Amino acid sequence: MVNNRKVRLMTRLAIYEKNEGREDIRLSKYYRADYVRLNVLRTVVAITIGYLLVVLIIGVYNSEYLIREAVTLDYRSILVRYVGAYLLLLTVYCALCMIGYMVKYRNSRKKLTKYFRMLRRLRSIYREESGELPTGEEMDTDDSINS
Amino acid sequence: MILLILEARAVLLRFFQKFQMVLTPLVKFFIAFITFHAINGSIGHEPHLMKLPAELVLSFIGTFAPAVILVLLAALVSLAHIYTASPILAILVALLMLILYCFIARFSGKYGYVVLLMPIMFILKLPYVVPLILGLVATPLTIIPMACGVLVYRMFVIIKAAAEMEVSMGINDILEMYIDVIDRFVADKQAIVLIGVFSVIMIVMYLVRKLNIDYVFEISIAAGTIAGILGFLFGDMYLHTQFDITGMVFGMVGAMALALIFQFFRMALEYSAVERVQFEDDDYYYYVKAVPKIKLAVPVRKVKRISEGADPEPENPEDGMVDFSPEPATTSKAERELTEEERYALGEELPDESLLEEFPSEQDENG
Numbered sequence: 001m002v003n004n005r006k007v008r009l010m011t012r013l014a015i016y017e018k019n020e021g022r023e024d025i026r027l028s029k030y031y032r033a034d035y036v037r038l039n040v041l042r043t044v045v046a047i048t049i050g051y052l053l054v055v056l057i058i059g060v061y062n063s064e065y066l067i068r069e070a071v072t073l074d075y076r077s078i079l080v081r082y083v084g085a086y087l088l089l090l091t092v093y094c095a096l097c098m099i100g101y102m103v104k105y106r107n108s109r110k111k112l113t114k115y116f117r118m119l120r121r122l123r124s125i126y127r128e129e130s131g132e133l134p135t136g137e138e139m140d141t142d143d144s145i146n147s
Numbered sequence: 148m149i150l151l152i153l154e155a156r157a158v159l160l161r162f163f164q165k166f167q168m169v170l171t172p173l174v175k176f177f178i179a180f181i182t183f184h185a186i187n188g189s190i191g192h193e194p195h196l197m198k199l200p201a202e203l204v205l206s207f208i209g210t211f212a213p214a215v216i217l218v219l220l221a222a223l224v225s226l227a228h229i230y231t232a233s234p235i236l237a238i239l240v241a242l243l244m245l246i247l248y249c250f251i252a253r254f255s256g257k258y259g260y261v262v263l264l265m266p267i268m269f270i271l272k273l274p275y276v277v278p279l280i281l282g283l284v285a286t287p288l289t290i291i292p293m294a295c296g297v298l299v300y301r302m303f304v305i306i307k308a309a310a311e312m313e314v315s316m317g318i319n320d321i322l323e324m325y326i327d328v329i330d331r332f333v334a335d336k337q338a339i340v341l342i343g344v345f346s347v348i349m350i351v352m353y354l355v356r357k358l359n360i361d362y363v364f365e366i367s368i369a370a371g372t373i374a375g376i377l378g379f380l381f382g383d384m385y386l387h388t389q390f391d392i393t394g395m396v397f398g399m400v401g402a403m404a405l406a407l408i409f410q411f412f413r414m415a416l417e418y419s420a421v422e423r424v425q426f427e428d429d430d431y432y433y434y435v436k437a438v439p440k441i442k443l444a445v446p447v448r449k450v451k452r453i454s455e456g457a458d459p460e461p462e463n464p465e466d467g468m469v470d471f472s473p474e475p476a477t478t479s480k481a482e483r484e485l486t487e488e489e490r491y492a493l494g495e496e497l498p499d500e501s502l503l504e505e506f507p508s509e510q511d512e513n514g
C-alpha cells in the first residue's frame with residue numbers, strides 16, 4: 001500500500017535534489033575554506049584574463065600614439081600605474097568574493113541541514129514499516145551537519 | 148467582476164498545471180524562437196542563419212538545452228552575423244563579451260539568463276518590465292546580470308551603427324572605426340542612466356517589499372514605477388541623454404500594468420482576511436501576520452442537452468450530459484487526498500502542521 005507520508009517526504013526530497021539541492025550537495029563536498037579558496041582562485045584567474053583583455057583593447061586604441069612615442073615613453077610609470085590598478089581591482093574583487101562565497105556556503109549548509117533532517121525522517125518511516133521502533137538518534141533534529 | 152477574473156485565474160493556473168509537461172517546452176521554444184528572430188531582425192547579416200529552418204533548429208536546441216546554452220548560442224549567432232558584416236568588429240565584440248563575462252556576468256548565478264532577456268526585451272520595446280519583475284521576485288544581487296544585459300544591448304546598438312557605416316578596409320579605416328566604437332561605448336551615457344535607474348528601481352522595490360504593510364507587492368510595483376520615471380527624468384536632466392521622455396513614461400506605465408498582471412498570477416492575496424496572532428516559546432515572542440492566498444474552486448459547468456425523445460434521466464451520463472469540467476465534480480475523500488498530493492508534488496509549501504502531523508508521536512517517544 002502507498003504510504004502517503006513517505007510519498008510526501010520523498011517528493012519533497014526529490015524536488016530539492018532536482019533544483020537547488022544539486023548545487024548544495026556538490027558544494028557539501030568541500031570544506032568551507034576550500035570552497036572559498038577555490039572560488040577566489042577562479043576569480044583571480046577571471047580578473048587577470050579580463051584585465052589583460054582590457055589592457056589589450058586600450059593598447060590597440062592608443063596604438064598610434066604608442067608607435068609614435070615608442071622611444072620617449074616612460075615605461076616605468078605606465079607599468080606601475082597598470083600593475084597598481086590591477087592589484088587594487090584584484091583586492092576589491094577577492095574581498096567581495098570571499099564574503100559572497102562564505103555567505104553562499106553558509107546558506108547552502110542551512111538548506112542541506114533541512115534536507116538531512118527530512119532524510120532522517122524518511123529513514124525512520126522505513127524502520128517503522130519494517131517493524132522496528134525508531135531510535136532516539138533518528139528522531140533527533142540536531143544540526144550535526146552544521147559543524 | 149473580480150470574482151470572474153479570479154475564476155479565470157484559477158482555470159488558467161489549473162490548465163498550466165495539468166499540461167505542464169507540454170507547455171513548458173512550448174514556452175521555452177517560443178522564447179528561444181523570439182530570441183533568435185530578434186537577433187536576426189536587428190543585426191542580421193549572415194543569410195544562412197536568417198532562414199526560417201535555421202531559426203527553428205536553433206530554437207529547438209534552445210528548448211531542450213539549459214539556459215546557459217541558449218545564452219551561448221545567442222552570443223555565437225550574434226557574433227556570426229557581425230563577422231559577416233565586419234570581422235574586425237566581431238573580434239572586438241568577442242573581446243568585450245569576454246571582458247563582461249570575466250568581470251560581471253560570471254557572478255550572475257542562476258539569474259544568468261537575464262543577460263539575454265534584457266536585450267531581447269529592449270528589442271521588443273518592453274525593457275522596463277525586467278527591473279519591475281526582478282524587483283518583485285529577486286534580490287538586488289540581480290542588478291549584476293541586469294547591468295550586463297543593458298551593456299550587451301548598448302554594445303549591439305553601437306556595433307550595428309558601426310557595421311552600417313562600414314567602408315573600404317584600409318588599416319587606418321579599421322583603426323578609426325575601432326577607436327570610434329570604443330569611444331562611443333565608453334562614453335555611452337544612455338547605458339549609465341539605464342543601469343543606474345534600473346538599479347534604483349530594483350533596490351526601491353526590494354526595500355518596499357520587505358515592509359510589513361497590506362498590498363505590499365502592488366505598492367512595491369507602484370514605488371518602482373515612480374522611482375523609474377523620476378530616475379529617468381533626473382538622469383536626462385543631468386546627463387543630457389536623448390531619451391524619448393513621453394515614450395519612457397508610457398513604457399513605464401505599461402510595464403507597471405504587466406508587472407501587476409504578473410503579480411496577480413504569481414500570488415493573489417486576500418488582505419481582508421488577515422490573521423494576526425501572537426505567541427511565545429522559550430526563545431522568542433512571535434508577532435505573526437498571516438495573509439491567506441485567494442483560492443477558488445474551479446467552477447463546474449454542466450451543459451444539459453435537452454432534445455426531443457431523450458431520456459429525462461439517462462442511465463449513462465455521457466448520453467445526455469456533457470461535462471466540460473476538467474475533473475469530475477464529485478470530491479470523494481480519496482480524490483481530495485490525491486489533489487493534496489498533487490499540490491505537494493508541484494512544490495507548494497504546505498503549512499508546517501502537515502509535517503508535524505506526520506509525526507504525532509515524535510514528542511511522546513522522545514519524552
